[in-house]
Structure formats: structure tokens, C-alpha cells
Amino acid sequence: MTQSTTRLIYGLCALAFVVIIARAYMNVKGTDALQPTLPQSQVQAFAKEQLDALQTRSFAENIELCGIIFETSEGELGASRKIGGDESTCDLSYFDEPGMVPVASFHTHGRFSRDYDTEVPSLTDIQSDIESGFDGYVSTPGGRLWHIDHEAQVANLVCGPNCMIQDARYEPCEDDVIPDRFTISQLADRFSGPSPSC
Known part of the structure; x- marks a missing residue:
């Protein structure tokens, strides 16, 4: 084999490698390239389904369970692995998966x-x-579902008591009037004020 033939073969191999890498890079979408496309109503229905499936375990183990809903590059919803916390907290792990954008x-x-x-x-x-x-x-243990709108910075009640699986231990409090919407300042007032007598 002559020296020029060897150089030609190496050159073609290098070119093929560059083409393969370039095509792979162009076909993989990272989370930065993706934008959510599905309506909030669809994400909300999916979230309700995910949470309803976790309620019984959450009550039995007395822990918070959490996860992240993502949208794929094909426009489908999925959920990350559910993580168990403790009685009053649950720390979500960092989510950065290629071809998936977190939506909730x-x-x-x-x-x-x-x-x-x-x-x-x-x-x-x-x-x-x-x-x-x-x-x-x-x-919530009472079977409520809340939606936190990060842009409006409010929490809106999606559905009231018993719209989801409810803890058998739940006891409603007549003195505790819960509105359908909270701003940050309203929540701060609720948590800093006196507790209802139940």
C-alpha cells in the first residue's frame, strides 16, 4: 500500500467520524433546546394521577413522596423516580436528562x-x-390538590377535600377556613398567625 493510499484511507475515516459525531449531536436535543408544548390541563391531569397513586403509601409510611414531571422531545409526559422524604419534607434531586424538559x-x-x-x-x-x-x-391528607403557579407566584386549589385518596385519620376542622387561592404573603400570614382551634 502506498503512502498516498494510506493517507486517503485515514482521511476518509476521519471524515466519516466527523459526520457521525455531527449527525449524533444534531439528533439529540438537550433540555436547553426543548420548550414545553403540552397544555397545563394535561400536565395537571398527569400530576393528579401520579399523586393519587402515592397517597396510600405516603399515609402508611408517614412521609412525603416527590418527583418531577417531564415532557419528552416527542411531546409525551413522564415522571422521574419517586423519592421518599420524611414527615414534612422531600428534597427533589437535580433533573437534567437529554431530550426531556421538566414541566412540574x-x-x-x-x-x-x-x-x-x-x-x-x-x-x-x-x-x-x-x-x-x-x-x-x-x-394533602384531606384529599385536596393544589397547583403552584410559579410565574404568578400563587397556589390555586384544583379540587377540594376527598377529590383524591384521603387519609382515614383525616379530621376536618370547622374553624379552619381554607380559601381557593394563596399568595406568598397570604401563606406567610397563615403560618405566622394563630392556629385554628380544632
Whole structure:
């Protein structure tokens, strides 16, 4: 084999390698290139389904369970691995998967307890969703579902008591009037004010 033939073969191999790498790079979309396309109503229905499936375990183990809902490059919804926290917290792991963009967080509020104000999102819940840059969904022991709108910085009640699986220990409090919407300042007032007498 002559020296020029060897150089030609090496040159063709190098060119083929560059073409393969370039095509692979152009076909893989990272989360930065993706934008959510599905309507919020579809994400909300998916979140409700995910949370309803976690309620019973959350009550039995008395822990919060959480995860992230993502949209794929094909426009389908999926959920990350569900993570178990403790009685009042659940730390979501960092999500950075190629070809998937996070669209919402979701977490349960554990079992019913008079020690925690579990029927509304916490200040930490709403603040962490604002910081993450995507919405959140919270289920409660009373069977409520909340939607945290990170852009409007409010928590809206999606559906009231018993619209999801409810903890058998749940006892409604007549003195505790829960509105359908909370701003950050309204939640701060609720948590800093006196607890209802139940």
C-alpha cells in the first residue's frame, strides 16, 4: 500500500467520524433546546394521577413522596423516580436528562397530623417552585390538590377535600377556613398567625 493510499484511507475515516459525531449531536436535543408544548390541563391531569397513586403509601409510611414531571422531545409526559422524604419534607434531586424538559414538581403531604398545617402548600413549597422555574402540585391528607403557579407566584386549589385518596385519620376542622387561592404573603400570614382551634 502506498503512502498516498494510506493517507486517503485515514482521511476518509476521519471524515466519516466527523459526520457521525455531527449527525449524533444534531439528533439529540438537550433540555436547553426543548420548550414545553403540552397544555397545563394535561400536565395537571398527569400530576393528579401520579399523586393519587402515592397517597396510600405516603399515609402508611408517614412521609412525603416527590418527583418531577417531564415532557419528552416527542411531546409525551413522564415522571422521574419517586423519592421518599420524611414527615414534612422531600428534597427533589437535580433533573437534567437529554431530550426531556421538566414541566412540574409534585409531592404528597404525608399523613394527617394536628402538628402540621398539611391542607395547604407550605411557604417552602411555593418558594422552591418559583426558584426552580416550573409549576408544582401538592396533594394533602384531606384529599385536596393544589397547583403552584410559579410565574404568578400563587397556589390555586384544583379540587377540594376527598377529590383524591384521603387519609382515614383525616379530621376536618370547622374553624379552619381554607380559601381557593394563596399568595406568598397570604401563606406567610397563615403560618405566622394563630392556629385554628380544632
